[in-house]
Amino acid sequence: MKVKLPLMIQDTFASQQKGMELVERYEFENEAFFLDGPVTERIAVLDFDEKTGELLPGATFIPPRNKTPGSYDVESPSPGSLISRQFNQVSVMATILKTMDIVEDERVLGRRLHWAFDAPQLLVVPRAGEWANAYYERDTNSLQFFYFKSKRRQEMVYTSLSRDIVSHETAHAILDGIAPDLYDALTPQSLALHEAFADMMAVIMAIRSTTLAKTVLEQTHGSLNYITAFSSIGEEFGFEWHGGHSLRDLSKVIKMNALFSVEPHELSTVLSSALYGMLTQIYEERRQGLVESEGNNFSDPAYSLSGKALAISAQQFARMIFRALDYLPPGEISFADYGRAILAADKAAFPSKGHYREFLRQAFVDREIVPHRSALNIDTNFEFALKHPVDLNDLIESDWVAYQFANQYRDLLQIPDDIASFRVHRRLRTEKLLNEDGKKVEDIVFKVSWDHVEDNAVGGGLPERRRSTVGTTLVINADRSRDAEVETGGGFVEMVQMPASKLDVAQSYNPDWQQRQMRAIRGGKDTLLIRARLTSDLSDSQRLARDAMLERLLREGLVKVDDHAIGPDGKLRANVISAQTRNNVLKLNGTGRMLHITT
Structure with missing residues (x-):
């Protein structure tokens, strides 16, 4: 079934700052059905009343007719106007589906995604309560998006209306389906991979927005060497809670030895920085190649061909970093493991295109993820x-x-x-x-x-x-x-x-x-x-990092052992990490519960 749905280009604050429209439309045809709610075979949006807790009526689906794609009966907002609940419901689902669509593309992962939980649908709560947060939770098969009062404006900020945040949290659910062992990992770099992957998913989503990509390239005259909407994650959220800047800036070169924390969000910036650096290098080389082959047709070829170069580079970059997920070893992994997986997956498909892989090797060395390029040999x-x-x-x-x-x-x-x-x-x-x-x-x-x-x-x-x-x-x-x-x-x-x-x-x-x-x-x-x-x-450095992570979890009171992790209702207590002992050996589960957007 073919449908065309509206989704947020970025977030309300960032769109207004850049003078952009709020909404663009995207066509889908990978779902077997669409129903009121909105609901598909893999996604179900559940919108609850904040005061009563009752499930509210969802947006009404309008089936396809003749050559007109299906849609939902919602009105797209304009800058400065109020955003209806029905639009919020449809936009968050459309953003999730577009995120999945990018990964499933035959030029990228090349297969249909599966969830880590034993249920057909990912449940999406666009207004889960008042809190400056959003997260994926395997135990409830859900994405939970919260809202909070703006510190600077007289309005509510809804995390479900941020394309960065929605695609980021969706990426956690996607990665959990592909590599479920990471959700129970103790190695800090395993958990940080979750965060880095989610941030890079937000980058790809930003680049795949025609409106946003055109705006960024116009503002930078085709350069990615500045802080842009591509490198800035969660602009509106960061403006409110992080001193007026985005949650993370991926354009910064962050080195492993400069960090003394095992906190996954902080640690992830090292890997994200390396991957974003690889993307910019691919883009510059692709653009230069187009200038040499097609530049005679333009008065300003470097700028005129920047959009084409960006689209080609983003597709190649997505293929490299997402196909690597199938190659990851199961269980605990390190950034170096992921780097090797990227190199192996790309070499399998493109054995003669090795110079692009050298960009990654150098980015990992520059950020002290590995001591030398040969450490990524596989x-x-x-x-x-x-x-x-x-x-x-x-x-x-x-x-x-x-x-x-x-x-x-x-x-x-x-x-x-x-x-x-x-x-x-x-x-x-x-x-x-x-x-x-x-x-x-x-x-x-x-x-x-x-x-x-x-x-x-x-x-x-x-x-x-x-x-x-x-x-x-x-x-x-x-x-x-x-x-x-x-x-x-x-x-x-x-x-x-x-x-x-x-x-x-x-x-x-x-x-x-x-x-x-x-x-x-x-x-x-x-x-x-x-x-x-x-x-x-299985290096000693990763074992010592696991020691440090467990010590941190114990200091914060997050680890509960055996029956202490079970609540009065007989279920696992919320917001704790359970630990079981068997034959006097400890095993942690559910460390992925730490991966909220705030820490």
Whole structure:
């Protein structure tokens, strides 16, 4: 179904400051249906009355007619006018859907998104209460947007009317679906990746606004070397609560050694700065290339071609940073892990375009994320000889075959010898478009994770050992075409290692296994092309950072152990991080609850 919906270009304050219209429209056709509310198959907006708590009637849907796209019965506001609740409902949903649309594009992630929670719809509350905040919460399947009284103007500020904030919080939900282990991570850089990814999503959304991009390029004469609406995150919110400036300015060069905090928002600025720096370098090179090839047609080619260069650069940048998410190892990760994932994903799709990847290497070195460029080296595009043929369809569809593969090739997956139990995650067959020639790249993403136990030196009456999740991602080239992505139905299957003799007995009584073995022998692969292999960073520096994070959480009283995390209603208490002890080993869950827009 094709619909055309209004959404905020930026926020009311920033739009008025720049002399822009408040609203632009965007066309959608990725949802199976649209209903009053507004509601789609993946999004449901719930607007509650602030005084009574009752669910208010939602905006009315107008179905498509002839060649006219569907829409909602709302009036778009003009600068200085009041914004209706119905417009607020539709605009927040449209912003969320556009954020998802950008990521799902076949030139970017190339597959349909899934939520981390066991429900079809992300619940969106545009006016959740009076508070200067907004957040994604997995436990309630929701995005909660609050409002507050302006300190400088006689009006309310609604976070659900800020494109930056809505796309930022939506990105948390998207990343949680792709890499759910990060929501329970203790490594500060794992949580900071959530924040950096969300900020970069806001940047891409800003650039993808035709109105805003045109305004910024006019104001800077085509330069990205100034503080702009692209690099400034949450302008209206920051104007009210951060001394008159945005929440974060991504154009600043922030170095790792200049920070002494493990707070995720602060730490994220190092990674965001590196990524934004890479974007500006890609843009400058793309623009220079266009000037050389097309500049004779313009009196001021550097400016005249800036819009085209920005669109091309933003698409390339989105492809690089979002495709990397499929390549991330499961569990705890570092910024360096993410950097390697970006390089590996881009090299898999564009092996001959290496100079763009050098921009990232240098940005990571300049900000002291890694000591030297070679620290981001990763195993890519190598062949691996199998002991027995493997049918790739069975590897995707059968948990049994997937576990057998993982157990047989533990060295390839870098599973330690002393690990008796590991988890084989849902396998993905992904199909992504190559921009240059229109060809598609087909890969199988195979992830396995296990528990890593380390010393817990923070004291506080906690166990002396703690457990976290680590693992390996293996990306395998699949050279046979498929009409669509194939996935296994579950989240992951956990297997306990059995002696080889018992496995042989189990297989001999398993007709399905025997059929799969025969099929593999007839048409399976005996050599795999491994596009990339990435394993979690287990360095001492990351372990010490986990110590510091746990100490901070304890000081702030956020960690509750075992039954102390459960409220009188038998449910997990809100705004706490639960910790379980098993065999005198500590495991934290729900650290992602810290990721509100304010700290």
